[in-house]
Amino acid sequence: MNMTSDASITRLGRQLRLGFVGGGLDSVIGNAHLIALRTDGMAQLVAGAFSINPEISRETGRSLLLDESRIYPTWREMLFGEQQRDDRIDAVVVITPPALHGEISSAFLEAGFHVLCEKPMTATAEQAESLHTDVGKSGLVFAVAHCYTGYPMVREARELVAAGAIGEVRMVEAEHAAGGPDMVREPADKSKRHWRFRESSMGKASVLGEVGSHPHNIAEYVSGRRVASVSAALRTLAAEREVYDNAYLTVEYEGGAVGRIWSSYVAAGSEHGLRFRIFGDEGSLQWRQEDPEYLWMLRPGEPAERISRGMARTSAASRAATRIAAGHPEGYLMAFANIYRDFLSAIVLHNLGEDPSPALRMLPTADDGRSTMELISSAVASHERSGAWTPLRLDWAGGRG
Amino acid sequence: MNMTSDASITRLGRQLRLGFVGGGLDSVIGNAHLIALRTDGMAQLVAGAFSINPEISRETGRSLLLDESRIYPTWREMLFGEQQRDDRIDAVVVITPPALHGEISSAFLEAGFHVLCEKPMTATAEQAESLHTDVGKSGLVFAVAHCYTGYPMVREARELVAAGAIGEVRMVEAEHAAGGPDMVREPADKSKRHWRFRESSMGKASVLGEVGSHPHNIAEYVSGRRVASVSAALRTLAAEREVYDNAYLTVEYEGGAVGRIWSSYVAAGSEHGLRFRIFGDEGSLQWRQEDPEYLWMLRPGEPAERISRGMARTSAASRAATRIAAGHPEGYLMAFANIYRDFLSAIVLHNLGEDPSPALRMLPTADDGRSTMELISSAVASHERSGAWTPLRLDWAGGRG
Amino acid sequence: MNMTSDASITRLGRQLRLGFVGGGLDSVIGNAHLIALRTDGMAQLVAGAFSINPEISRETGRSLLLDESRIYPTWREMLFGEQQRDDRIDAVVVITPPALHGEISSAFLEAGFHVLCEKPMTATAEQAESLHTDVGKSGLVFAVAHCYTGYPMVREARELVAAGAIGEVRMVEAEHAAGGPDMVREPADKSKRHWRFRESSMGKASVLGEVGSHPHNIAEYVSGRRVASVSAALRTLAAEREVYDNAYLTVEYEGGAVGRIWSSYVAAGSEHGLRFRIFGDEGSLQWRQEDPEYLWMLRPGEPAERISRGMARTSAASRAATRIAAGHPEGYLMAFANIYRDFLSAIVLHNLGEDPSPALRMLPTADDGRSTMELISSAVASHERSGAWTPLRLDWAGGRG
């Protein structure tokens, strides 16, 4: 058995200590972070500024039985407070709205804390560039919590593509088309509108960051290629909505493959809607987040193969991301836990003075986060030019990788 | 039991007589036409010019036990020969390469024969306009054999959308992404290249007519809306291929709905690949040609409904297109047989001096065929303008609709 | 293209002539027979005694545009009448209730007509033995219309098992668990009870013949093994029903494999319900009639393989039973048409003075039909002995094959 209290933790002799900024009782995603953090016993949550509302922050911290002195009303007080402690946190998890990601992440990195940052990495391409620079300077462990890349079969797809299993990549189809009851329509009462659908929070193209960042990230993750150019059609389809709620992107990848990225809030009846299909000249792979245990490999004229998570023939990378035998679905939270396990393993290696890069190999990076923000910027430009093809900036100092 | 020898045939007192142009032993689709024609016992194939090669035409006719005098070396001889006979054919089925569809159809219509024409209706928008005019003048029964519209659950989707079951239509996703062993790659031996992949046969954008006509037609058929504008990205992805083999179209419908139409020969591993999803503001419908017995209806927050062909609650139009009880898959050939049944029923009604329109209600028309050719024309124009949105001609004398 | 007007028909130079006993407008299955008969253009229906009600027989014949002189009020008159004609029928299809199958089939065989007989072959084991003997004496073509054995992927499964693809067979799970609205409950009005649910028509265990004959036949067909012994539990689960409506059989095959056969009318919500799974020591195969294009092959620790009808790698036997390319579902009626094609091909070969056995290779035989009737007899005996294991008679003169 692979006792998931990672062996490296045994070598370190203690659990890591984490703090949350955001993720309070009023947050949608906080609980997923908590479960992911706990899964392998590698870390404990010991501090937090859980909400912009100090009451909620306090209530959250108490419900988690935290030490009162480590329940902070603001992230700045948390940053200051933790710096004073001997048992200070090892790392911070940034779970705030995107507009704050950049500033908070940079501040904690500068103070020497490792950072796990929610997606999209920032709210603008400029913020992304700035944070990307700060990550590079810090020498610390930084990752973007693109949770779906934690799925073993997404990692398997990446490994198969890299190994040439489908030949040369030609097309990548990715979509995250959501359509729950709270999305397909604006409430009659304007005061009940979700911040996600207000232009003031995230800009008119927020669908591209909130939803579209996932299919873009997963398409690049699996294909191993960066989007180079985009033709975009953005629409507002729900009456009285302020922002775009449906985005069709046609993209070209470096090297010539093409693809499409669809993000939507109005795919009525869709429960989640993230999926990809990647086509090479010898075959294709398909995966859906709602059926995540299986990766389908299709080859012309051959029986379709349904590859199960955990099979002996799967790659070391995907097997390392599993905890139980095939046939026992692991699901979303274990995928999320893989993001944590990799992130925490990298910190342990860092703390032991060893090279953290093996642990980082499958994790979304600041490069990835910046790439998404660039895509959004170019997509908006394309849309405003009648869908004309618009290149992404490829001339970053650090290159694109 | 619904004895499928249609009641109208009993009233007429004889089977209808059909002739084929094309569809010989060297044809891919001829056999499907034959089985569809035979299914309900409403007609007999009695004449044919089955191939551009007179030897193949003769061999085909003999294998079908036809009267030697009605096995013709060319379609012109068939047109002439049948006109001389008392027992002349009622109708002709045009199964040639698309470049000949217009000329042959117009000639038979002019001579008073009803016409069932394979898709795409013609090879160019100009030919389509011309044939459309001839159909209008003829007063005869004409239909385009878009066989997938014969599927009961495609018809059910059309009826549900028309009845408002998913609310106001917002998005239509349609694709026909094929990728068989003979498509994903050009043979090393140039002489073995399929005519489909030669620019000389069908033009560089032939993928749009050969494959793309289906998802375009089905999207319009189900949504009840015409495409008004298109942004296109055409690519040649197989090395050494002369023509485009992958086409991404983003489209806007009259009235404001949007959608995408993907046609491909290089979706490696796909066996067929025709499917659609249509989203309204209250729910959505999904259908796949490879699993055609079921139509999925999804509503936000509700259990997904899998509606089976033949259920009592389905529409009269879809029930009329079934032959056996739910649970016994009917498949592609029975869908094709529905095209024949509707076409033949219309002719019977015409011959009995009655209004054929009830029989024509679910059949693809010359309007539909022309609409596809217009889309192709505008898509090529858009592609050549960096994907800029390009309107379709909406000012036809006869209107669109 | 494989022009399905079978080449042998071209050699014979005419279509075969068929007559129906039963299958009239009031019949459930008649229309399926008609479509199957027409599919390949090998035969014409020219005569019939379509119903025990002469009015319905006449109405049926006229709706089919038959010659009035060949629409018969009774099967005996049809037998007599056809014997007088030069253009007499080649074969008869027996589509009556099971209690008449034996007598009619034997009479037509004796008069020199080939016979296709609906399932179950007879109503009792004694009748089955008698008809089996008559078939043997006749030297004519006889088959039981177990339509599901016409599915290409059922034939593929049989060939794979015979070729050792799953190793030595250990278990065979087969079921036909139906549960439509008209089955799960008796109508309040006793006069509306279906004959299927009256003890007087088919005996108390009629569920075993009407429904159970299919999973039993398919299990023996695919496994290549005969059931040797049975332990049965029969139940009447719908209130006020006279006959058993749920039958659980546990069986042992010759050679030691075991399995279960479930037949039911009360599997509420099931649309059809025929499926099998067969397990060997190296893998297993699964197939469902409601999703018939695919055969699943599972091997321990390997990706599941979904084998599609029509793939190049499938057996000659299954490819010969297909009419169109993979990706275009063929469905139930084409499976049924395969029964007709094989039956008619055998007659053509017989008429040409050649060996019909190649055409008969995949068809259910009188041996198969008798085997089912023996199973039923032993199952009832087991049930009445508290489920004790009860052998089937294995000592037939002709052996069991």
Next chain:
Amino acid sequence: MNMTSDASITRLGRQLRLGFVGGGLDSVIGNAHLIALRTDGMAQLVAGAFSINPEISRETGRSLLLDESRIYPTWREMLFGEQQRDDRIDAVVVITPPALHGEISSAFLEAGFHVLCEKPMTATAEQAESLHTDVGKSGLVFAVAHCYTGYPMVREARELVAAGAIGEVRMVEAEHAAGGPDMVREPADKSKRHWRFRESSMGKASVLGEVGSHPHNIAEYVSGRRVASVSAALRTLAAEREVYDNAYLTVEYEGGAVGRIWSSYVAAGSEHGLRFRIFGDEGSLQWRQEDPEYLWMLRPGEPAERISRGMARTSAASRAATRIAAGHPEGYLMAFANIYRDFLSAIVLHNLGEDPSPALRMLPTADDGRSTMELISSAVASHERSGAWTPLRLDWAGGRG
């Protein structure tokens, strides 16, 4: 958000303390227990006797960073040691081979510790009766860790059946047919045989406890009915195996419903294989462990409904067992975590002096565990009597519930 650090824990003001007997690094199931335990932050593992091998026990405890004084070489030393401590464990989890379950559970109960016991509850019906009595006497919290009953959609099925959604229950089909590479065949090297396949460990019918306990438990759990009588056929299908590896049980429930329970190690190619279908007179429900997010409800003549975990319309009981929104698969480990959450919640309520029964409502009990052991005993008796129907003992002092 439902912060899963249960509110009751906040009221208690501390995490609960748990100890493991078994579940060490050499155990298959230990890690699933660990993750389940950690998920909601309600408890900490603080002590353990993790293996019969003291070295493995020590290594396991250290890998978990436990206090050395609480890593015990034997369960008796753990029982003694913990009784001495002020910070003694609240409860023990028994993860040993089944033959030890009864003795260990009874000893810990007697010492005042709550107990979560792995399945099957014991190795024999006699042990089950004895433990059942001890549970009754103790007044403490006891549950059997039938992990699959933790799935929200299994609980939904139970609630739907209880609410009459499918009418009166008629048939229950349950199976756990496994067939992994390590199961379908005995290794040539006898020393490598798994203890599961040795008669000395678990008796010849061990397949019924190891595998069969799950479908039996889930059938009773969902149907709300106890098996009253059984007809069994047990087989050894893998060559050279000592024990039965395939068990077919036909059962009758109290009140007259019937069903089948299939347990197997030799369903070659099956990855897990637990599933159930339950049929009432108005509809049916279907669920598969390998696709656990969905419960299918089928009604005659109606569209099939696929009910998703987490939907608003699902029962309070199933919604209480979910942690994230529909569309994000939760999988096996979260089902397991529900067993822990219910068990721990009951202890918190007990510790707070409140009634624990609301927390226990969905948990498998000592009654359930005993029922399985009775089934096994009667099944073996039936098998030895040629499959004759054999009643289960229904005359327990405490009745059957």
